[in-house]
Amino acid sequence: MKPQTAAKKLGIYLPAAPEEFQQSALTHDEFNELQHTPPEWLQELRRTGPHPRPVVAQKLGITIAALKRNDMDKALTTEEIKALLEDQPEWLRKARTALAQQREEQSEGSEG
Structure with missing residues (x-):
């Protein structure tokens, strides 16, 4: 899954995500892992933004x-x-x- 698609599905603003997330495609398993056990950066981004x-x-x-x-x-x-x-x-x-x-x-x- 492209980073842009993953960001959209996660409800986050892609340019605010870590560089590693912005530059690499995700497997469906990796995406599911982000949804079910979001790392601190994802939790913080959802909490404080910037939001899309x-x-x-x-x-x-x-x-x-x-x-x-x-x-x-x-x-x-x-x-x-x-x-x-x-x-x-x-x-x-x-x-x-x-x-x-x-x-x-x-x-x-x-x-x-």
Whole structure:
């Protein structure tokens, strides 16, 4: 498995991973080992970031498209995400509300 694929599946930002991880392909057994018993570097990266766009969007409760529209289409640390959530700019409040409404409409549509 290519490092880029492994990073995506692990939910980590590849450029922040150790050089050894970035440069070598993984077998499925090695990948499974990382998932089941993550080394300290992986635990720390998941805890503090920087996080890739899908993780940033999920933690902020918005879509990746909303990140792009607001020039926030970049890796952010956990601390940066917390700061945005604590003092939400207008664009973030609107994006969070829009996604919540969209999800609510989808769940209502699936109940009928």
